[in-house]
Amino acid sequence: MNIDTHKTYTVEEAKRALERYCAYQERCHKEVQDKLRGMRMIPDAIDAVIVHLLDHNFLNxxxxxxxxxxxxxxxxxxxxxxxxxxxxxxxxxxxxxxxxxKELDALDYYGTFDALAARRCEAIKESNTYKKRKKLADYLLYRGWESPMVYDKIKELIP
Structure with missing residues (x-):
């Protein structure tokens, strides 16, 4: 018995499925294209579905x-x-x-940074000052905070 495990979709079925996918949460073009490729759609069908989603404001x-x-x-x-x-x-x-x-409010941004740095500094159980500074810097830099902010805060928290 040979059963095809991959469902094939018509363009209309794909449009409806992707409308639900985009309505659930905001999606970018890349996520939608990847989803359509996963549904084994051909490039022309992918373009047709994306144009439909853009026209109906599901994708922005x-x-x-x-x-x-x-x-x-x-x-x-x-x-x-x-x-x-x-x-x-x-x-x-x-x-x-x-x-x-631009969605980031400056006061919120710096407040969050200060609170995050202070909380993490408290959590680092390291007696060696150099290692503690390094761990805090790595933590903050990995999360994408700007280097000057990070190093100024480290000097302030770990003298």
Whole structure:
């Protein structure tokens, strides 16, 4: 008995499926293209579905960039560098990345950074000052906070 385990989709079925996919949460073009490739759609069908999603406002890169920045900053406490890198990885245009980063309130940004650095500094159980500074720097830099901010904060927290 030979059963095909891969379902094939018509363009209309793919449109409906991707409408639900995009309505669930904001998506970028790359995620939608990957999803359609996973559904084994041909390039012409992929283009047709993406045009449909754009026309009906299911897909909007500016809206995605704003939502992504707000979400990752609020829940993961990522800094501008990490947010920019992750958006570039998703092939978001430089223009939309700049619009997305404008979602960050300056007071909120620095307040979150100060709280995150202080909390992490307390959590690092290291007696060697050099190693403690290195661990804190690595932690903050990995999360995408700007180098000058990180090193100034380390001097302040670990004299």
């Amino acid at each position: 890169e500016e809206r995605f960039a704003k939502a992504y920045v707000r979400g990752k900053f609020k829940f993961k406490h990522w800094g501008r560098n990490r947010l920019t890198l992750e958006l570039k990885r998703r092939q978001i245009s430089r223009f939309n990345i700049q619009i997305g980063l």
